[in-house]
Amino acid sequence: MTKQGRQGMFISFEGGDGAGKSTQIHELTEYLRQMGYEVVLTREPGGTPISEAVRGILLDPQNKAMDAVTETLLYAAARAQLVAEVIRPAVNAGRIVICDRFLDSSIAYQAFGRDLGDMVGEINRYGVGDCMPDLTIYLRVDPKAGKARIQGRAADRIESEPDAFHQKVFEGYEEICRRDPARVCAVDAGRGIEEIAEEIRAEVMKRIHEI
Ligand code: TMP
Helix, strand or coil: CCCCCCCCEEEEEECCCCCCHHHHHHHHHHHHHHCCCCEEEEECCCCCHHHHHHHHHHHCCCCCCCCHHHHHHHHHHHHHHHHHHHHHHHHHCCCEEEEECCHHHHHHHHHHHCCCCCHHHHHHHHHHCCCCCCEEEEEECCHHHHHHHHCCCCCCCCCCCCHHHHHHHHHHHHHHHHHCCCCEEEEECCCCHHHHHHHHHHHHHHHHHHC
16 A cells, blocks of 8 residues: 555464464564554454454365355455455554564465466455555464364364365465565564564664555
8 A cells, every 4th residue: 555645554474274374463463452453353264244254264174165266356356345344444544553464375375376366466466556564574484383283173164174275375475575565564473472473663663664
């Protein structure tokens, strides 16, 4: 999102399954709220009643027949609604929006994981427009280590994909980092919770002061 005409900040968290996003999002949200910032916490796919309904369709393990393009369109639809209903208004009102996943997830999972390439960015252009994160925290974790971390909980449709898919997703994220180093901050997620949280806090505060 361009900085013109707004004062808020949009932060997204990204990473493969089992990267520890939820824990770190919680840590950062608590920290920023204690500092007195107004934080709007949301997630993808989801974050609005319509988008949460789409999430149900997307992650239902029964929907094995879902075509990759259908999948991409549904993620884009859920995102379009979230941008219009939550993210854009909150950032325009001067709030800090923290979103668990955003467009980069579709690039990593659909463009790379499903081999759909440039089509994914194209499809998302309509709903996202210039509403891109000011900062993206990418929690980098080896796909095998990520898988081990989520072992024991019921896997959703995407988590149930084979290792080769998750390896392509990982490579997708690495490519996103190379393409957009100014926005994407890669954090080694294989360390202790507090060490990672501290690095994220420092990165966020640096950006907040730049705005
Ligand atoms: P979550 O487990 O982080 O809530 O995310 C739901 C799953 O959806 C996760 O496996 C990643 C996947 N996903 C995509 O494949 N494309 C997307 O655009 C998004 C937002 C998530």
